[in-house]
Amino acid sequence: MENELLNIKNNAMSLILDTNDSEQLEEIKLQFLGRSGVLTQAMKELPKIDPEKRKEVGMLANEVKITIENAISDKEQQLKHTNVRIRLEKIDVTNPGIRPPLGHLHLITQAISEITTIFERIGFTRVRYPEVEWDWYAFEALNFPKDHPARDDWETFFIDTEPNKKFGPMLLTPHTSSGQIREMQDNKPPIKILNLTKCYRRQSDVSHVPMFHQFEGLAIDTNLSIVNLKGVLDYFVKSYFGEKRNARIRPYHFEFTEPSFEVDVSCGVCSGRGCKLCKEGWLEMGGAGMVHPNVLKNTGIDPNKYNGFAFGWGVERVLMMKEGIEIDDLRLLYSNKLEFLEQF
Numbered sequence: 001m002e003n004e005l006l007n008i009k010n011n012a013m014s015l016i017l018d019t020n021d022s023e024q025l026e027e028i029k030l031q032f033l034g035r036s037g038v039l040t041q042a043m044k045e046l047p048k049i050d051p052e053k054r055k056e057v058g059m060l061a062n063e064v065k066i067t068i069e070n071a072i073s074d075k076e077q078q079l080k081h082t083n084v085r086i087r088l089e090k091i092d093v094t095n096p097g098i099r100p101p102l103g104h105l106h107l108i109t110q111a112i113s114e115i116t117t118i119f120e121r122i123g124f125t126r127v128r129y130p131e132v133e134w135d136w137y138a139f140e141a142l143n144f145p146k147d148h149p150a151r152d153d154w155e156t157f158f159i160d161t162e163p164n165k166k167f168g169p170m171l172l173t174p175h176t177s178s179g180q181i182r183e184m185q186d187n188k189p190p191i192k193i194l195n196l197t198k199c200y201r202r203q204s205d206v207s208h209v210p211m212f213h214q215f216e217g218l219a220i221d222t223n224l225s226i227v228n229l230k231g232v233l234d235y236f237v238k239s240y241f242g243e244k245r246n247a248r249i250r251p252y253h254f255e256f257t258e259p260s261f262e263v264d265v266s267c268g269v270c271s272g273r274g275c276k277l278c279k280e281g282w283l284e285m286g287g288a289g290m291v292h293p294n295v296l297k298n299t300g301i302d303p304n305k306y307n308g309f310a311f312g313w314g315v316e317r318v319l320m321m322k323e324g325i326e327i328d329d330l331r332l333l334y335s336n337k338l339e340f341l342e343q344f
């Protein structure tokens with residue numbers, strides 16, 4: 001039996017050593033280690049051996065098995081490497097390569113960095129304030145009356161948690177104006193910031209998404225006026241939309257600014273003449289105004305000494321107005337559809 005085992009080992013080893021072909025190696029494996037392989041069959045004879053010698057022969061049989069297995073797997077590795085090398089040698093490096101697909105920033109991210117740069121050029125510092133906020137920052141300190149519809153469950157996402165004794169219920173901030181309060185509470189004038197962050201409202205249709213972005217400018221100093229506000233608006237409109245576009249302000253109402261304005265931008269498609277995209281040549285962009293004295297007071301700033309202006313617009317909205325497009329469903333921006341995103 002011992003001799004038989006040693007013969008099997010020698011035969012197997014010389015066959016393994018000689019082969020350079022993985023299919024052949026697979027056959028050798030079957031021939032020795034397969035269910036009806038030579039070694040497997042020999043091992044079946046073990047129980048018939050004299051009990052005194054069985055242990056020793058059993059150990060030898062195992063050793064032979066392990067030696068053959070290791071030799072086979074070493075050879076497998078060796079053949080794999082040679083195959084790769086042969087394949088590499090066949091590559092013609094003078095052929096033109098396959099260009100890997102190149103991605104780009106999402107168009108909202110592009111718009112955010114463009115807007116930030118425009119305001120940084122005239123000294124506005126980009127800041128970000130919490131998206132999960134207290135009612136006091138989002139409404140109360142901004143002079144909203146208790147029964148204002150924006151505080152309604154249907155407009156604002158409230159967080160289902162214990163209200164704070166001082167700051168009221170917890171919510172997802174529905175506009176960037178809450179950042180005005182945080183900024184003025186923590187910093188002394190002069191203040192010149194751009195708060196750009198995500199906002200949340202219970203809305204979803206072709207021109208509204210429940211999560212969107214706003215950018216809000218706030219400037220507080222000793223002698224600011226509507227002229228300064230209009231100057232900044234004009235500057236932004238020309239820088240972002242182009243030299244030919246104009247801004248205008250219309251009287252409006254917000255709780256936290258007085259006077260308040262709605263800002264319009266001349267239509268890029270009809271150049272202000274009037275077309276089906278705009279209202280008589282103008283597109284509505286968003287709100288602005290002079291910071292209400294009550295808001296200054298609520299954050300500990302003396303309204304007799306300081307004043308300022310604020311404006312807040314939607315990133316998605318200005319982006320659509322700039323492209324003059326036809327993103328006919330705003331929800332597409334967040335659909336992750338490459339067919340759409342690759343066009344920009």
Ligand code: PHE
Pocket residue numbers: 174175176177216254257286287288289310311312313
């Ligand atoms: N917060 C207002 C909105 O979401 C916009 C605004 C900002 C208006 C600043 C005036 C001043 O509609």
